[in-house]
Structure formats: structure tokens, C-alpha cells
Amino acid sequence: xxxxxxxxxxxxxxxxxxxxxxxxxxxxxxxxxxxxxxxxxxxxxxxxxxxxxxxxxxxxxxxxxxxxxxxxxxxxxxxxxxxxxxxxxxxxxxxxxxxxxxxxxxxxxxxxxxxxxxxxxxxxxxxxxxxxxxxxxxxxxxxxxxxxxxxxxxxxxxxxxxxxxxxxxxxxxx
Numbered sequence: 001x002x003x004x005x006x007x008x009x010x011x012x013x014x015x016x017x018x019x020x021x022x023x024x025x026x027x028x029x030x031x032x033x034x035x036x037x038x039x040x041x042x043x044x045x046x047x048x049x050x051x052x053x054x055x056x057x058x059x060x061x062x063x064x065x066x067x068x069x070x071x072x073x074x075x076x077x078x079x080x081x082x083x084x085x086x087x088x089x090x091x092x093x094x095x096x097x098x099x100x101x102x103x104x105x106x107x108x109x110x111x112x113x114x115x116x117x118x119x120x121x122x123x124x125x126x127x128x129x130x131x132x133x134x135x136x137x138x139x140x141x142x143x144x145x146x147x148x149x150x151x152x153x154x155x156x157x158x159x160x161x162x163x164x165x166x167x168x169x170x171x172x173x174x
Contacts, residue, residue, distance in 0.1 A: 005132040006150035007125060009141050011108055014155035015173065017137040021103050022048050024135060029055050033100035036061065038092055040085060040110040043067045047171050059099070061092065070113045078115055085116040093124050101133045108138020108145070118142060 008024070010017040018039075025035050038061045039046060052058050070078060089107075096102050110116035125148045128134060136145065146152060168174050 004130055005128065005134070007128075007148055008133070008135040008151040008153075009108070009145065009149045010135070010137045010153050010155060011139060011141040012155035012157070013139060014157040015160060016155050018046075018048070018105050020153065020155070021105060021135045021137050022052070025052065025058060025101065025103060026055075028101045028133070029058050032057065034098065035059065035101040035103065036092070036096055036099040037103040037105065038088065039063055039105040040088075040116065041067060041070070041106045041113075046174055061088075061095075063088075070115055081115045082117070085110050086120055089116065089120055089124065096132060097129055099132065101135065103135040103137075105135075105137050107136050108141050110138070111142065111145075112138060112140045118144065121145070122148070 008021075010020045025037065028035050035058045037052065037058065039049075040063070043064060043066060044062055049060050053060050064084065068077070070081070073081065089104075092102070092104070107116065107121065111118045111121060122144050125134065125145065136149075141149075141152070162168070
């Protein structure tokens with residue numbers, strides 16, 4: 001175990017939040033720590049999963065097979081996704097006890113978009129297992145989560161090819 005465990009937040013509009021979280025995963029795994037990862041708002045096809053799933057002490061929980069952008073969902077689809085995400089977080093809370101590090105990728109976006117209960121997340125963070133290191137990523141972080149966090153890193157976009165209409169590239173942006 002790694003002591004009391006801390007809460008890390010990587011947020012902002014810049015590229016690199018998930019990349020930073022996965023770098024921490026590699027460091028933790030290389031030190032022999034057991035890591036649990038769940039990616040909200042993503043299917044199971046992110047390129048990092050291919051290699052992470054091969055590391056013995058890293059567990060990537062499966063998410064939904066197909067994920068639609070929340071902005072393209074109707075109210076019923078958003079309600080179903082919120083129910084799914086809330087249940088997923090409930091299961092993660094039950095399952096994370098034996099792990100040293102928990103990465104909840106894009107969880108802050110799920111909260112921001114209204115497809116995950118912020119109250120449920122805050123309650124978990126307030127009562128997390130003592131030794132569990134938790135990493136949260138997303139675009140926007142609430143004041144409640146900021147207050148609970150020990151490490152907060154804002155990743156700010158200065159320039160990005162997407163602004164010129166260049167789409168995401170496999171292996172670089174996803």
C-alpha cells in the first residue's frame with residue numbers, strides 16, 4: 001500500500017489528460033502497485049488499452065461497446081447513460097478495495113454533462129478506502145471535487161490541429 005492515498009485531478013481543454021493519467025498508471029505498475037482503470041464516455045477501443053491490458057497488475061474494466069457523443073443523445077438516451085454510469089461507479093466502489101490506484105478517466109466530463117451523479121462521486125471521494133490513490137480526468141472540475149483533491153493539474157490548450165479541422169489520429173489523440 002502507498003499510505004493514505006491521494007486524489008489527483010487532470011482537467012482542462014488541452015490534450016494530455018488521459019495521457020498524463022496513463023503515465024501515472026505505468027509508473028505505478030512499474031513499482032508493483034495494482035491499478036484499476038475505468039473509462040467513462042469511451043468505448044473499449046482506446047489505443048492505450050491494448051498495451052495496458054497486457055500489464056499483469058493493471059486491470060481495465062470494460063465499458064460500453066458503443067458510445068455515442070452525449071451532445072447527439074436525446075433525453076431518454078442521456079437518462080439511460082446516467083443510470084449505466086451510476087451503476088458502474090457503484091460497482092467500481094465495491095470492486096476497488098484491493099487496488100492501490102484507481103483511474104476514473106473522463107469521469108469529470110460525465111459529471112459535467114449530467115450523465116453521472118456528482119453527489120455519488122463526492123460521497124465516494126469523501127469515504128474512499130484509506131490507501132487508495134484516485135485519478136480523475138475531464139474538462140471541467142467542480143468546486144466540490146477541487147476541495148477534495150490533493151493534486152490538481154490544469155491542462156490548457158494553446159494550439160491544437162483540431163482548430164484547423166484536422167481530426168483525431170489513432171495512437172496520438174486516441
